[in-house]
Amino acid sequence: MIRYKEIAFVAYPVTDIGRARKFYEDVLGLKPNAPLKAEDQKWIEYNLGPGTLGIGCSPQWQPSPNGPSVALEVEDFGAAIATLREHKVPIIIGPLELPNCSMATVQDPDGNRLTLHRRKAP
Secondary structure, three states: OOOOOOOOOEEEEOOOHHHHHHHHHHHOOOOEOOOOOOOOOOEEEEEEOOEEEEEEOEOOEOOOOOOOEEEEEOOOHHHHHHHHHHOOOOEEEEEEEOOOEEEEEEEOOOOOEEEEEEEOOO
16 A cells, blocks of 8 residues: 655646746745756746655646646635735635635646645634
């Protein structure tokens, strides 16, 4: 039987690494987990707590709006929504206030969905 500890990483394909970096770094505020070897580096990872989000650019791996999604746990949901609105990022689901969490789903510049999420205290 295979036992799992955590998600090692979630990866999204992108078509323009520079445009994707502006979204993930300038809008979402993520920082690459290692110095970049080149400005147009084709694979970049961002550490988030015990997990990692990767973005990669390859003709063999294309984005899809119906592909995978990741939920990023945020400390301040209101501030996260304000940042999305400041950058005019369309929110495609939410913001929702649910019994156990707050969440909103957006799309990156290639149409990949991602959710900003905040668990509520029990």
